[in-house]
Amino acid sequence: MTYLITKVKTKKGIPIVVKDNICTKGIQTTAGSKILEGFVPTYDATVIKQVKKAGCVIVGKSTMDEFGFGTFSTNCAYGVPKNPHDLTRSCGGSSGGVAGYISASKTRILGLGQSTGGSISCPASFCGIVGLTPTYGLVSRYGLIDYASSLDRIGPMAKTVKEVAWLLSKIAKYDSKDSTSIKTKPQDYTKFCGKSINGLKIGVPVEYLNKATKPVRDKILEAIKKLEKKGAKVSKISLKYTDAAIPAYYIIALSEASTNLAKFCGMRQGLQEEFKGNFNEYFSRIRSQGFGREAKRRILLGTFARMAGFKEEYYIKALKVKTLVVKDFQEAFKKVDVIMAPTMPTIAPKFSEIEKLKPIDCYKADALTAPVSLAELPHLSVPAGFVNKMPVGLHLISNYFEEGKIIQVGDAFER
Amino acid sequence: MHLNAKIGLEIHVQLNTKSKLFCTCSTNLAKPNSHVCEVCLGMPGSKPVLNKKAVDFSVMLALALNCKVPKISRFDRKTYFYPDLPKNYQITQYNFPIAQKGYLQILNKKIQIRRIQIEEDPGAITYPYHIDVSKYSLIDYNRSGFPLCEVVTEPDFSSSKEVKKFLKMFISMIKHLGIYSSNNSFRVDTNVSIGRNPRVEIKNIGSIKDVVSAIEYEIYRQKFVLESGKKITQQTRRFAGSTTEAMREKETEEEYGHIIDPDLPPIVLTALHINQIKKKLPELPYQRAKRMFNQYKINKHQALAIVSEKELADFYEKVVKHIEPKFAAGWISTQLLKVLNYNNIYFSEINLTSQQFISFLKLIQAKEISDRAADLLLRELVLKPQNPKKLAEKLNLLNLTEDELSKLINIVLKKNKDSVDQYKKGKTKVLAFLIGQVIRESKGRADAKIVKELIMKKSFLY
Amino acid sequence: MKINKELVKKVAKIARLTLSEQEVKQFSEDFNDILQDFSKLKKINTDNVEPSFDPIAIQNVLRLDNVERCLSNSDALSNTKSKENGFFKGPKTI
Numbered sequence: 001m002t003y004l005i006t007k008v009k010t011k012k013g014i015p016i017v018v019k020d021n022i023c024t025k026g027i028q029t030t031a032g033s034k035i036l037e038g039f040v041p042t043y044d045a046t047v048i049k050q051v052k053k054a055g056c057v058i059v060g061k062s063t064m065d066e067f068g069f070g071t072f073s074t075n076c077a078y079g080v081p082k083n084p085h086d087l088t089r090s091c092g093g094s095s096g097g098v099a100g101y102i103s104a105s106k107t108r109i110l111g112l113g114q115s116t117g118g119s120i121s122c123p124a125s126f127c128g129i130v131g132l133t134p135t136y137g138l139v140s141r142y143g144l145i146d147y148a149s150s151l152d153r154i155g156p157m158a159k160t161v162k163e164v165a166w167l168l169s170k171i172a173k174y175d176s177k178d179s180t181s182i183k184t185k186p187q188d189y190t191k192f193c194g195k196s197i198n199g200l201k202i203g204v205p206v207e208y209l210n211k212a213t214k215p216v217r218d219k220i221l222e223a224i225k226k227l228e229k230k231g232a233k234v235s236k237i238s239l240k241y242t243d244a245a246i247p248a249y250y251i252i253a254l255s256e257a258s259t260n261l262a263k264f265c266g267m268r269q270g271l272q273e274e275f276k277g278n279f280n281e282y283f284s285r286i287r288s289q290g291f292g293r294e295a296k297r298r299i300l301l302g303t304f305a306r307m308a309g310f311k312e313e314y315y316i317k318a319l320k321v322k323t324l325v326v327k328d329f330q331e332a333f334k335k336v337d338v339i340m341a342p343t344m345p346t347i348a349p350k351f352s353e354i355e356k357l358k359p360i361d362c363y364k365a366d367a368l369t370a371p372v373s374l375a376e377l378p379h380l381s382v383p384a385g386f387v388n389k390m391p392v393g394l395h396l397i398s399n400y401f402e403e404g405k406i407i408q409v410g411d412a413f414e415r
Numbered sequence: 416m417h418l419n420a421k422i423g424l425e426i427h428v429q430l431n432t433k434s435k436l437f438c439t440c441s442t443n444l445a446k447p448n449s450h451v452c453e454v455c456l457g458m459p460g461s462k463p464v465l466n467k468k469a470v471d472f473s474v475m476l477a478l479a480l481n482c483k484v485p486k487i488s489r490f491d492r493k494t495y496f497y498p499d500l501p502k503n504y505q506i507t508q509y510n511f512p513i514a515q516k517g518y519l520q521i522l523n524k525k526i527q528i529r530r531i532q533i534e535e536d537p538g539a540i541t542y543p544y545h546i547d548v549s550k551y552s553l554i555d556y557n558r559s560g561f562p563l564c565e566v567v568t569e570p571d572f573s574s575s576k577e578v579k580k581f582l583k584m585f586i587s588m589i590k591h592l593g594i595y596s597s598n599n600s601f602r603v604d605t606n607v608s609i610g611r612n613p614r615v616e617i618k619n620i621g622s623i624k625d626v627v628s629a630i631e632y633e634i635y636r637q638k639f640v641l642e643s644g645k646k647i648t649q650q651t652r653r654f655a656g657s658t659t660e661a662m663r664e665k666e667t668e669e670e671y672g673h674i675i676d677p678d679l680p681p682i683v684l685t686a687l688h689i690n691q692i693k694k695k696l697p698e699l700p701y702q703r704a705k706r707m708f709n710q711y712k713i714n715k716h717q718a719l720a721i722v723s724e725k726e727l728a729d730f731y732e733k734v735v736k737h738i739e740p741k742f743a744a745g746w747i748s749t750q751l752l753k754v755l756n757y758n759n760i761y762f763s764e765i766n767l768t769s770q771q772f773i774s775f776l777k778l779i780q781a782k783e784i785s786d787r788a789a790d791l792l793l794r795e796l797v798l799k800p801q802n803p804k805k806l807a808e809k810l811n812l813l814n815l816t817e818d819e820l821s822k823l824i825n826i827v828l829k830k831n832k833d834s835v836d837q838y839k840k841g842k843t844k845v846l847a848f849l850i851g852q853v854i855r856e857s858k859g860r861a862d863a864k865i866v867k868e869l870i871m872k873k874s875f876l877y
Numbered sequence: 878m879k880i881n882k883e884l885v886k887k888v889a890k891i892a893r894l895t896l897s898e899q900e901v902k903q904f905s906e907d908f909n910d911i912l913q914d915f916s917k918l919k920k921i922n923t924d925n926v927e928p929s930f931d932p933i934a935i936q937n938v939l940r941l942d943n944v945e946r947c948l949s950n951s952d953a954l955s956n957t958k959s960k961e962n963g964f965f966k967g968p969k970t971i
Contacts, residue, residue, distance in 0.1 A: 319928030
């Protein structure tokens with residue numbers, strides 16, 4: 001079963017599986033791409049130092065969509081992970097390897113995933129585990145191989161909310177090596193577990209419910225009832241810029257990604273060859289060999305979106321729409337404490353179904369996670385039951401740095 | 416053919432910080448690839464953190480150049496592919512630079528500064544053999560990530576002379592600011608056009624002399640092109656020692672696709688902060704010249720000439736502790752600078768100490784050496800700095816002793832019996848001629864006053 | 878806007894990607910689909926809306942001008958076979 005690209009000899013400690021785009025000193029780190037085959041970082045990412053300090057031991061580096069480019073972990077250069085609940089179905093992506101491994105594991109296991117457009121929540125939802133994507137800036141990105149620098153976040157994944165809360169506490173710390181790291185007071189997020197949610201206001205965006213299939217929608221309605229029984233006040237809200245979020249997210253993410261991936265050219269690390277031809281010929285040859293189809297597609301789109309002549313219409317426009325998406329959420333949080341929705345519109349699709357999808361359809365699968373990713377807000381996916389024996393995820397979203405609230409609700413829901 | 420030349424400059428100044436712009440590697444010289452880290456090597460996962468000193472230095476330069484410093488400035492990623500660029504993008508400031516719209520006055524002209532931006536240096540490429548035959552390149556990333564301040568002027572220059580004056584004053588200014596030292600690199604790109612013809616850019620020139628040569632050659636070349644009936648094409652050229660040559664056509668047109676660098680939060684400078692920096696600015700060349708004018712009572716031209724190099728200004732102010740300022744200013748701003756210009760070197764390139772120059776001037780004041788001999792002595796002293804008296808002795812430039820002079824006078828008077836007779840008859844004007852003859856015979860090693868005194872003592876004059 | 882093969886080839890050159898004719902054709906089709914969908918952004922009124930350049934509201938993240946640890950030459954070169962006398966080897970530039 002392919003969940004890991006690199007297996008590490010187990011030592012004593014709390015086992016943790018790490019997505020392969022997080023740098024681990026002395027252990028191969030590929031970001032799921034052939035172009036980084038054999039790359040062994042000379043340094044540990046800050047989160048790796050933090051989890052080691054907390055007593056964790058790395059059991060392996062997980063397979064993933066190349067550089068995070070995907071929603072189904074099917075763009076993997078080192079093997080596609082299969083959903084433990086149904087091996088003909090996807091684990092979700094791009095942290096599919098982490099989610100699949102945790103879901104399949106019969107013993108205690110934690111995971112470090114990464115999300116740009118929903119890559120922690122999606123696989124958590126499809127594999128029936130818990131995944132938390134912290135507020136942008138809460139967890140250091142130092143040592144995370146970049147997809148989109150303004151949107152990437154590292155987050156904890158595990159079977160239970162409490163484990164996720166514990167792991168978050170270990171990595172939610174200011175890091176001076178990351179200029180986008182926020183100075184916050186470290187806290188123990190497990191203290192939000194076991195608390196009552198009586199009186200807490202929860203909003204459910206109608207646009208999100210309408211995008212889900214009926215069986216998934218029904219599961220969410222069940223979840224609403226469960227939370228209301230525990231004292232939460234659930235109401236309907238509207239997030240009118242929901243549809244605008246996908247194009248805005250993709251344009252921004254891909255523009256940044258196309259610059260982040262420029263460094264991979266057959267020099268200094270990764271895939272290399274004999275130097276034949278001049279530098280442009282060499283770079284083009286290596287990049288064409290080392291990047292998969294989806295990576296090429298995204299690099300091309302991202303390069304296009306920031307070209308003179310198109311930049312205003314795409315890159316700048318997307319950044320303006322981002323402002324509107326952020327405002328949308330801020331308006332909602334004036335009325336509610338937490339936003340609740342289905343994590344994904346469907347259950348994990350079959351690989352045969354995914355093969356038939358056009359690229360734009362794959363992008364649209366992120367419809368429910370793109371807005372919250374774009375807005376840099378924290379979000380938590382918890383298992384909300386099964387449809388056709390496949391897990392369905394419940395998404396909980398709170399305002400900036402209020403991870404405590406979604407942990408509180410998620411934990412209450414779990415119980 | 417007389418066509419007006421329009422010249423603009425892009426000056427890249429390496430700032431005098433201890434660590435690099437975005438990482439804590441040292442900026443000192445070292446063996447290849449030994450002052451590098453994951454950040455300046457662009458290793459996957461690394462992130463930049465901005466050096467405060469580089470920002471302060473850039474703001475100081477902006478204020479010294481009378482620029483507007485906007486409240487918010489940001490960094491951009493300029494993406495292009497080259498082996499010396501570890502991330503294949505350079506972190507620079509394209510959309511929101513640290514400063515804009517300033518000027519520097521030279522002679523009677525205000526050269527406008529279009530913008531100032533902070534950016535990182537790439538690594539250094541070399542080749543195992545000549546570039547044409549090497550099958551690969553060799554890269555040292557020690558330089559990668561060095562902090563640069565790029566200053567872009569408007570094309571306000573009309574001659575290489577103006578460019579030379581500007582660059583000299585510019586370097587004096589950045590040295591006075593303390594943001595640059597002779598150890599740091601200094602590179603200039605220049606664009607030259609004549610009449611209404613397209614601009615030609617000449618890239619990567621490393622010294623003022625070379626900039627001047629490149630501009631002069633380029634103006635000549637463009638005029639020649641036009642006179643041959645051909646057209647000037649917009650292109651990028653490289654300086655090749657004394658001429659400019661076309662750079663090989665880039666097969667791929669660069670499309671930089673600038674985006675704001677999301678790894679770096681904006682620099683926000685309040686008016687208060689900028690004022691604090693302004694107050695702490697050290698004395699700048701024009702201020703120093705003004706002060707010297709007032710303090711030492713030297714004239715404006717002398718003062719400006721002296722501050723045109725910081726090392727020279729520091730030198731002067733050490734010399735005047737022992738020598739009368741106007742006297743020292745005269746010798747420095749005319750004779751010394753004349754010797755330097757003749758040899759096409761700058762004061763900062765020679766090792767003449769203030770102590771040596773003080774001794775030199777004292778020789779003149781004590782009349783141990785004539786002005787003319789001092790001129791000759793100075794020419795040698797500049798090229799081989801040493802104890803001036805010893806050098807003068809070696810070169811036979813010191814004035815003759817009274818005995819030697821007396822003997823010489825006897826010889827001269829004997830030779831010129833007629834003139835002596837005329838003097839005895841009362842034609843006192845002949846004395847000047849006799850003094851002149853003595854000085855000539857002494858080969859400039861006599862002071863006219865002393866010669867006159869000695870002649871007057873000669874008994875056979877009476 | 879319609880993305881033609883020429884534009885795809887141009888972008889590929891800028892991005893240093895060598896594409897086969899088949900790939901150029903496929904990508905042009907993909908992009909037309911994708912940009913067709915993305916064109917919905919045009920309908921959104923963004924007059925007087927500032928672009929969100931900053932993912933989160935922080936500014937002036939600066940560090941002191943101190944020199945700290947760096948990599949050894951061998952560590953710096955540890956991930957490449959292309960090295961010589963402490964230098965990185967690279968392709969020729971002409």
